[in-house]
Structure formats: C-alpha cells, structure tokens
Amino acid sequence: MRWGMVIDVGRCVGCHACTIACKSENESPADAFYAPVIEYEAGTYPNAQMNYLPILCNHCEDAPCITACPSGALTRRDDGIVLADEDVCIGSRACMTACPYGALHLFTGEEGEMRTEHARTEPTVSDRRAHERHQVGTVSKCTYCSHKIDFGLEHGLTPGIDPLATPACVVTCPAECRIFGDLDDATSPISQYIERRGPAEVLRPDAKTGAHTSYVG
Amino acid sequence: MSVETVPTRPVGHVPENVFMDRWVLEPKTQRVWGAPHATWFTLMGVGGGLFILARALDRDADLGHWLGIPLVDWISFVAIAVGGLILIGDLGRPWRAWRAFVNVRRSVISWGAWADLIFLTAGALLVLPDLRIGSARPFESLPWDSNATSASGRTLEIVAMIAALGVMIYAGIVLARPRAIPYWHSPSIPLQFLLSSAATAMAVLLVMEFANDVAIEASELWITAAFLVALLALVVGHLLTRSDTPGKKESRDRLLRGQYRLPFLGGVVILGTVVPLALTVVALAVTDARDALAVVLLVLLLPAGFALRLLTLRVGIFPPLKEVPGIFRP
Numbered sequence: 250m251r252w253g254m255v256i257d258v259g260r261c262v263g264c265h266a267c268t269i270a271c272k273s274e275n276e277s278p279a280d281a282f283y284a285p286v287i288e289y290e291a292g293t294y295p296n297a298q299m300n301y302l303p304i305l306c307n308h309c310e311d312a313p314c315i316t317a318c319p320s321g322a323l324t325r326r327d328d329g330i331v332l333a334d335e336d337v338c339i340g341s342r343a344c345m346t347a348c349p350y351g352a353l354h355l356f357t358g359e360e361g362e363m364r365t366e367h368a369r370t371e372p373t374v375s376d377r378r379a380h381e382r383h384q385v386g387t388v389s390k391c392t393y394c395s396h397k398i399d400f401g402l403e404h405g406l407t408p409g410i411d412p413l414a415t416p417a418c419v420v421t422c423p424a425e426c427r428i429f430g431d432l433d434d435a436t437s438p439i440s441q442y443i444e445r446r447g448p449a450e451v452l453r454p455d456a457k458t459g460a461h462t463s464y465v466g
Numbered sequence: 467m468s469v470e471t472v473p474t475r476p477v478g479h480v481p482e483n484v485f486m487d488r489w490v491l492e493p494k495t496q497r498v499w500g501a502p503h504a505t506w507f508t509l510m511g512v513g514g515g516l517f518i519l520a521r522a523l524d525r526d527a528d529l530g531h532w533l534g535i536p537l538v539d540w541i542s543f544v545a546i547a548v549g550g551l552i553l554i555g556d557l558g559r560p561w562r563a564w565r566a567f568v569n570v571r572r573s574v575i576s577w578g579a580w581a582d583l584i585f586l587t588a589g590a591l592l593v594l595p596d597l598r599i600g601s602a603r604p605f606e607s608l609p610w611d612s613n614a615t616s617a618s619g620r621t622l623e624i625v626a627m628i629a630a631l632g633v634m635i636y637a638g639i640v641l642a643r644p645r646a647i648p649y650w651h652s653p654s655i656p657l658q659f660l661l662s663s664a665a666t667a668m669a670v671l672l673v674m675e676f677a678n679d680v681a682i683e684a685s686e687l688w689i690t691a692a693f694l695v696a697l698l699a700l701v702v703g704h705l706l707t708r709s710d711t712p713g714k715k716e717s718r719d720r721l722l723r724g725q726y727r728l729p730f731l732g733g734v735v736i737l738g739t740v741v742p743l744a745l746t747v748v749a750l751a752v753t754d755a756r757d758a759l760a761v762v763l764l765v766l767l768l769p770a771g772f773a774l775r776l777l778t779l780r781v782g783i784f785p786p787l788k789e790v791p792g793i794f795r796p
Binding site (some may be wrong): 265281286288289290291292293297300302304313315316318319320321322337338339340341342343345346348349350351355369375384385386387388452455456457 | 486490491492496498499557558561562563565566567568569572573574575579623628633640641643644645646647648650690782785787790791793794
C-alpha cells in the first residue's frame with residue numbers, strides 16, 4: 250500500500266478551498282499553509298490565461314527531509330506517508346533547506362496573519378488552537394491527513410473514496426482536481442485516473458525524490 | 467458605509483517558510499539559515515583546521531601553553547565548543563540538542579554532532595595529563611602525554627585529528643547533499659569550506675608563531691599559498707560549471723552582478739583570496755616581512771571565510787517548482 254495523490258491542474262479553478270480545508274482540519278500554525286495554491290499567468294494577450302498549481306508535501310519515496318533530519322523526527326510510514334514528530338524535532342530546519350517543495354513549516358510562535366510584508370493582523374481564533382496543537386520551534390507538515398486515513402481503515406472505509414477516510418483537501422475540492430488513493434492498487438481511483446489520463450508529472454524532477462504527489466493536465 | 471480596518475502590528479521577523487512571501491512560480495531564496503550558521507561553520511572549520519595543522523606540522527608544543535596545555539589546542543577546543551553552543555542556541559528546541567546524535571544512519575548533521583563530541587572528548591583526554599593547576603598535575607599518571615609520544619597518546623591524537631577533519635567538512639556536506647538548492651548541491655561547497663578553514667587556520671598558526679618568537683618557515687607559507695590557490699580554483703570553477711542550471715543561475719547572478727557583488731568579488735575573492743595569496747608570495751620572498759604579513763593574512767582571511775559561508779547561505783535559491791514557458795513575470 251502506497252498512498253499518493255494526483256492533481257489535475259486543468260480542473261483547478263483556483264478557489265483555494267483546499268488550502269482552507271487543510272488549515273481547518275490540521276489547525277496549522279499561523280503562516281503555515283500545508284496546501285497552498287500558486288497562481289500564475291502564462292501566455293500573452295489575447296491568449297493569456299490564469300493557471301493554478303496546488304502544492305503540498307510530495308511524500309517522497311526518497312525523502313530528502315528524512316535524510317537531512319538529525320533527530321529522526323521525520324519518518325516514513327510503510328504506506329509511504331512522511332510524518333514530522335513535533336515531540337522529537339529539535340528545530341534544526343535542515344529539512345526545510347533539503348525539501349525542494351518548501352513543504353516543511355517552522356512554527357515560530359508568530360500569531361496573526363501576514364497582511365503585508367510589514368504588518369500582521371491581531372491573533373486569530375485559529376492561533377489559539379495552533380498553540381495548543383503545535384510546539385514552537387518545531388517543524389510541521391502535510392500528513393495526507395493520515396489521521397483520517399487511519400480512522401477510515403479502522404472502520405472499513407476506503408481512503409480516496411469515502412470522505413471520512415480521505416484527505417480534507419481532496420474531499421473539499423469542488424472541481425475534483427485532486428485524486429487520492431493507493432498507488433499499488435490498480436483499481437484505486439488514482440491508479441485508474443493516471444491510466445486514463447496518461448503519465449503524471451512530478452514537480453522538480455531534477456530533485457529525484459520519487460514524489461508520491463503528481464500532476465496531470 | 468464605513469469599512470472596518472484590520473488592526474495590524476509590525477512583523478517581528480520574516481516567517482521562515484520559503485513560500486510565504488508570495489506564492490508565485492519564481493526562484494525563492496532560503497531564509498532558514500543565515501549568520502548564526504555562518505558563524506559556527508567558520509568557528510568549527512578554523513578550530514578543526516588549527517588542531518590538525520598544528521599537530522601535522524609539529525608546532526603545537528612551540529606556541530605557548532596555558533595551564534600546561536598547548537595554547538593552540540585551547541584555541542581549537544574553544545572555537546569548536548563555542549561553535550557548538552551557537553549551533554545549539556540556534557535550534558528551535560535547544561534543550562533537545564542531544565537528539566542530534568540519533569539519526570546517524572542517514573543525517574550528515576548527526577555525523578557532525580558525533581565528530582564534535584569525539585573531537586572534544588579525544589582532544590581533551592589527549593591533553594589532560596599535561597593539565598597543570600598551580601604546581602599540581604592531577605592527571606599526570608595517565609599513560610600518555612599531549613605530544614602523543616606513546617602508542618595510546620598517538621591513538622588519541624589520530625582519533626582527534628580524524629574527528630577534527632569531520633568537524634571541518636560536515637557543514638559543507640550538509641549543504642551539498644540535498645538537490646533542492648542547486649548552488650549548494652556540489653562537492654565544491656564542502657571543499658571550499660575545508661580549504662577556507664585550512665587557510666585561516668594556517669594564518670592563526672603563523673600569527674601565533676610571530677607572537678611566540680618562532681620563525682615562520684617557508685614551507686608553512688607554501689602550504690598556505692597552496693590552500694589559497696586551490697580555494698580560488700574551486701570558487702571560480704564552481705561559478706563556471708553548470709551555470710545555466712535553474713536556481714544556480716540566479717545564485718551566480720546574485721554573486722556576480724546582484725546585491726552581493728561587492729562583498730563576494732571584493733571581499734571573498736579579492737581581499738579574501740587573491741590579496742592573501744599575493745601577500746603569501748611576498749612573505750616567501752621577504753623574510754623580514756613575514757611576521758607583519760602573517761597578521762594581515764589573518765585579518766583578511768578570517769572575515770573572508772565568514773563572508774564566504776554567509777554568502778553561500780544567502781544565495782541558496784530554490785528554483786521554480788515547475789518550468790512554465792511563456793510565464794508572465796511582472
């Protein structure tokens with residue numbers, strides 16, 4: 250069993266619902282967005298268009314963050330999910346410089362949201378929860394909502410199909426641009442999608458990380 | 467209708483998330499490591515280099531003692547210990563620093579943590595028999611001396627020297643190993659750090675010789691010159707190779723044409739390498755000028771070594787996640 254996600258960028262409408270669903274589900278610290286969406290323009294008038302690139306941890310087969318981490322806080326489960334243990338993290342930030350995708354986030358204890366480069370809002374409601382759930386000076390990251398996957402498997406649900414067992418960003422996406430499932434199971438939604446749409450691409454292929462998050466469209 | 471303004475307060479510092487400024491497909495500069503890392507890289511490099519070179523050149527016993535222990539050894543111990551404390555102080559959770567020893571199977575930082583510990587332990591054990599407090603030598607009965615004349619002393623010295631080499635080089639390997647930042651992903655980086663440390667350590671040795679009325683020998687100047695030539699070749703070679711790689715191109719541009727042009731070309735390359743090399747050649751020819759030139763060498767090499775490391779960190783740039791032809795860049 251190897252969990253993976255394929256993102257059909259051609260379907261993405263740039264609503265950022267995935268970003269918010271992730272923030273809500275994981276109560277990530279201020280400024281830490283595990284599933285942001287990059288917006289960019291390409292082409293020239295009259296053929297210019299907006300494009301969206303949702304990004305998140307790639308849960309790499311050969312994860313450079315795990316190799317860089319001196320404390321063993323970053324581990325890879327048998328099902329391929331890369332997790333950060335905040336109880337073990339020493340805050341060396343080696344993972345942050347080693348990850349080509351910028352998927353690791355240091356909780357500095359800052360509160361409020363970045364309003365401009367020089368100003369933040371007052372502390373938000375989610376700041377309080379972030380302080381309860383995360384440790385200052387440690388690194389956190391996307392878990393593919395492993396808590397939902399584990400809960401689902403315990404209750405006989407299928408991750409990628411049943412919402413209770415599927416990552417929040419996948420469940421919330423109105424355009425269904427995120428497809429999640431078992432890469433080892435030929436009948437899983439993700440395997441069938443990739444078979445139908447052709448080979449998926451990974452970000453930063455030069456980094457040779459064996460990413461489990463890939464892109465089509 | 468009145469519009470409620472959101473109360474704001476100044477940012478304490480820039481958040482340490484490479485994607486925070488703007489989520490755009492642009493090369494992004496790493497901001498997680500900076501001056502504290504450059505400081506401990508420098509201190510550990512010079513400390514390790516000093517220990518190795520003083521013993522390899524058999525100079526440790528000639529350059530003064532404090533509490534019975536060679537001054538050169540004190541300097542290298544203190545430099546590495548202070549570097550280690552800066553490293554620990556910069557951690558997000560400093561009191562968990564012991565966990566840095568855990569991931570030896572994979573992490574270069576763990577190798578480095580062990581190298582630091584082994585160096586400080588083996589080095590301290592090596593010099594312990596010579597420790598003099600007043601007229602007493604409490605560890606005199608240990609079966610070796612700090613000059614490593616016995617087999618056990620020699621073993622400790624070799625262990626300490628190998629660990630010191632590890633201390634000198636591991637910071638560079640930490641940067642060079644991952645592929646995320648192309649400018650760092652090269653064997654040139656650890657070698658640059660190693661040679662810069664070695665050249666600076668030689669300058670420290672030369673100044674200590676001057677301070678202790680020990681003649682500076684031509685062979686020591688030749689060694690310093692060799693380190694500087696190799697360093698210059700590595701820096702230039704690194705800038706010339708794979709220079710169009712996304713990420714590395716931006717790093718190179720920043721060093722050669724952008725905001726770091728003056729500190730890099732003026733500080734690291736000219737004042738920190740070319741001028742010291744020229745001074746070393748002058749010192750080879752003019753024996754009387756060696757003492758004064760040794761001081762100038764140290765004054766130039768130490769800040770240049772720090773600048774080399776700091777600028778290497780500052781131009782650590784992640785290339786765009788995806789190459790998009792025809793992307794609009796305002």
